[in-house]
Amino acid sequence: MSKPTANWEKLGDKFYRKIQLYTAVFDQDLELENYNAVGAPYSGAVAIYRDENKITTYRGGQANKASIDIYSCAGKLIRRINWDKGTIKGLGWSEDEKLLVITADGTVRCYYDLQGDFFPFTLGHGADEHGVQSCKFYSSGFVALLGNNNLISVSSYTEPRPKLLAIPPAEPVISWGIIPPTYSLSRSVEVILAIGETLYVVDATEAENRNFDAGPFRHISVSPRGEFLAFYTDDGKVWVVSGDWSDKLSEYDSKVKTVPKDMQWCGSNAVALAWEDEVHLIGPNGAVTKFYYDAWIHLLPDVDGLRLLTNDVCEYLHKVPDASVEVFRIGSDSPAANLLEASSLLDQKSPKADDLIQLIRPSLAEAVDTCIRAAANEYNIHWQKQLLRAASFGKSVLDLYSSDDFVDTCDTLRVLNAVRFYEVGLPVSYEQYRRLTPEKLVDRLTNRNEYLLALRVASYLHLPTSHIHGHWAQQKVRVSTDTEEEICALIVKKLHGKPGISFEEIAHAAYDEGRVRLATELLNYEPRAGKQVPLLLNMKEDNIALDKAIESGDTDLVYHVLLHLRKKLPLASFFRVINSRPVASALVESSARDQDHELLKDLYYQDDRRLDGSNLLLSQALSSPSVTSAIDKLKSASTYLKDSRDSAATFQRHALDDAQKLLRLQEQFEKDLGPRDGSSSPSPGGNGSSFVGLSAHQTITALLRLGHTKRALKVQSEFKIPDKTYAWLRLRAFVAARHWTELEELGKAKKSPIGWEPYFNEILGAGNTRVASMFVPKCTGLSAAERVDMWMKCGLVVKAGEEASKAKDRALLEEVSAKASGSAKVEIERLLGMMGKR
């Protein structure tokens, strides 16, 4: 076994290693130098497409067909997408392995699985006019540079919403780069443009000149986590600046005349410059190491390293993790290195093993941890084993040690080794695996149709498998040549009852494939109505969709279906559909009330709901601007009910006719009396300027206040308002208008339908004790004590005393006396004396 340090290179005081992942990657005939290669993050698939700027030899018809080829890292062709849509101006991957292809006219195609299915959208903002120049991608979005230097940012592919960023100066852009929103200070995407000699930083709101005059800059590269920026100047220098622009960290002179074809970060600590067959790796403080190849080389940057791709090999260049350095560095005497040594001595049955263990005894736990970490980061299975064995040996010596990390690492390594296998071709590093998460890894396997492996991995890691099953089923309905019954039976047999299976998605796939019957069949197994309904609508199964929506109880779904139906069906059939479904018709009624009165009218007519129809007309009458049109509406509301015989309808007709009568009267009054006097204190209910709109009672009140008693009486008789009510209205109207004389006049009557007490109370409430007191003697129905109280309220103590003495109630009189004072006191005393005598 070769030493693990064999592929290490020293760069400054750090080590980098270049791991050979796969050999014989591409067909030797493939002229990689004429292609662009773009790799998906986390060691995902590689897409290559012809670079149109390069001249190629003509080789007859068949090879000339343009295509985008998606390969695994091991060179296995996953998918070939035939391309005839024009010049590709940008091609990149999202974090979840969606392939984005942007053409010069601003059309974007998002290939969401690796199977060639895509959805398109356009950039807009003048992209078709000025043309897309190039694009830069980050984990969940991209920025496109147009011919007029406008920048368009798309930040999500689920609902792409291209946004125009601030407009930079229009001079030619030499190179550019982006800082992803996750790492920028402003939390939105920032673009760095090299224009002329300087740099501009552009975000959503402004384009700022950084006054960085060392340019022109040929390459701009942003480190994976945005903490550093690297620039390549025209005179062959590499500048590294911190992400917040505050520090210039290093400057390196490459002393090369040719501008490199690419510059990329390798992790966050080194920058790689690539020429055709040469790579320079530049570390901090100008340290450099060089690699030479004998074929054209492509750099595929990743979060923690760099993939190097040539026709022959796919290599992974990254910084050697600290744990590995500690264990493997030549001459290392760290505890971990000793532990590894001890473990191999043990294998050789050498007694020295124990000596070594005793030597590192104090830091053994740490040594075990280091070995585990080193194992996790190791690609070579032999050394993984060695390290784990050492860790296990160390563990056994320790009394107390939590084995969680050990077990975890063993599980992870098993998965990693499985997916790194060349037939799968996912050379994920440990760091990438942690960031990608196991769930996403399983998704990637699923997208590659590696169902068996995906299932094994998922069950090994205790992850849900429903998605894998779902994907399998979708694939099945797409490509299987079996009869529909067989497919359905097979899918149901395998998947029914498993939690998390979306039969809707499977049905959708079937429907897209044109297998409608299969889709309907499958949809029956979907328990979630929210999922069923839209597809059912697509499939034109409107009635079923409506029923399912109602069943779900989600009114949103019901509305959704109803809107759809309303647009599609003629009115009569629409009503027929909803008639048998009370919830649906209630919802139609409810929303029509807000928006569409015509529909409501038709609905009531259709259902023969006379009362509701008449109410609708009434509500229109109430909102109509003129009296005449209001009366007309009321009239039709009343005729609407002509044929109904039941009591509610009769009552309603009566009320409506009354309302018309009242309106006519009010109109008449207004003509006769002119607009009502607005200066008087606010009248009950009305706005103080018009009779129209008042109720019958209010009309009477208003008339009385203005002194038109005759007219008021007319209204009373017209509407058969009881005398009691009229008396009350008159009383309150007079009190409100302060018609004291009229009130006194009323007091001369013999009888009042409401008794005299209300007169007293109302007048007293208005503050006129004089007039109020006039009514006290008339309240004969009350007890003496109450009358005494009334006198007292008017401030007439003597009268109160007289009342008490008349009733011969001594206690009452004494009470009065206690409250009296001055001359009244004397008078009361006299009355008391009189009573005492008797």
Place this chain on the structure above:
Amino acid sequence: MAPITPFSASEIAEKARRDLLLLLEGIRGKKNLVLEKALAGSVNLLVKSSTLQEYGVDKFFFLENDNVNSSQRNVVFLVRGEKAKTVMAVADQIKRLRRDSQIEHEFSIFWVPRRTLVSDQLLEEAGVLGEASVSEWPLFFVPLADDVLSLELDDAVTDLYLRQDPTSIYLAARALMQQQQKHGLFPRIIGKGDNGKRLTDLLTRMRTEVTAGDASSSTSPSFLGLAPSSTADSLIIIDREVDFPTVLLTQLTYEGLLDEVFNISANQTEVDSSVVGGAAPQPGQSGSASTSRERKILIDSKDPLYATLGDSNFAIVGNLLNKAARRLQSSTGRDQLAAKTTAELRDFVAKLPGYQAEQASLKLHTSLAEEIIKYTHTDIFRRSLEVQQNIMSGLDPTTQHDTIDELINRDVPLHSILRLLCLESTTNAGMRPKDLESFKRTVIQAYGSQHILTLSNLEKMNLLQPRGGSGLGATPAAKPGSVTNYTPLRKSLKIWDDEVNEAEPNDISYTFSGYAPLSVRIIQSIIQKHTLANAIKPPSDPRAAAQANPLAQGLRIFDDASKYVRGATFDEKQTGEEKAIKARNMLNGSHNDGAKTIVVFFLGGVTRAEIAALRFIGGKLKEVGGEGERKQNCGVHHQHNQGWELG
């Protein structure tokens, strides 16, 4: 006590707050916020407006006013997306801004509580869907107090009972499901009312949907989540339809009267500043420095003074205020003089802010109470209360007609009259057709012909109906279960209590000074069987154990009573896989037999007085059985006038 308290109000509030702020943070720069009026209260309750300003909100607008201007590039709409009307309003305003404004706006729409298909469809038709970035703010429950959660759906009653639109049931189910997913299923769902039944069915349905849907988390948490909870005992659902009279009565607790007089909405009420004094911002007052004459007052259950006042009968509030004033005076006054050593002084000074807050709160509540007294001393109030009490105690309602007539003649606000009329109708299974017709005519003559619609709506909701249902034909002659029959209930549930004690309440009847709300009685018949049984039929031998009372066995009272109560009765048990139950029990350890929460859900609103009554039961249970008790009153609270004056 319990390891995870289900329905923790603060947790829910915090989550809602974070969600909203996160959404706002997602929009760069300053923005104008357009709010639906109905949401303003909830938002204000959850997030201070100063915090919103910190998150870049520049100006606030109401959707209904349609006046958002172009002063900011970013415009954010925060609206409910269930109704086509609001969706169209949003679309229109976006179109208007786009047309009129010089600058290019960035529109964002936060749908509450979810993004609906309809909203997408309508926005797309209006051609604005592409213009706006759409997200959702999943605000379901709004905590009003530590033990009260509300959905704050203002239109729920109109929708449910008048328009038969079950949207609110669905939202309620979603809200409850969300809690179930977090804390486990309610082992039992029991309750009364047709809509309640529908809600239960929806919950059952959602359970299967969730099991089928959740692929990502079919691992342990949700697996446990859908097992019965060990901290919640049951969910009691009361459909408002079951018991309308309680809402129609005047509430007589302090909080209830505050609501009657000043109208509480989302725990806030606006009071004329001449009543409470505009100066000296209270700790509870909202941060916005509005100088208008109306002052916003937050009903804060954390205020210790209010905590004692809120649920008390108003008759004793004066005494309580007095006592508090005296205590405060003695503790501030005497301490000040007595404080001699510096240490004592320091103690005193440290307590000062507390005293000041208390003093401010005392001042506030005293002036509020004075205002309420002014209201309760009016003749009109007394007369209408008299009518209510007479009707509830079982007097022949026709004897009250003269008083009602007089009140109409005195032109008291229409809603008071309607409350009395509906009360009579709902407690007596309708009114005599002749009486009803004459009242209807009088109301129309007194208040205007637009109220033909009001009355017709009330009839549709069965709040006002002729006896025997000869009228509309919509209600065929009182079928059992179609109408609540109060006459037998008055006895079997003792909903009228002649010996009410307002100062030291011994029964929930104190909340209405005699009437024990039927809704709460039903709940009692489920959870507090012994007490209720003894209250209804006092055992001849006081020493006889409660078990001896035959009424207390099983669900007898509940079953007996529900025969006379309108709507469906339901009692579902939710069980899970045995494994899961075991696992949950193990996780929660010995707490299993500790305190359990009973959740009460009012579908279609609850009054403040009912909440007080529930708290009273909760307190009693804690004393007697050592069984901890927290109740949640969800749904929409207090909706007296909703749906009445639809013109």
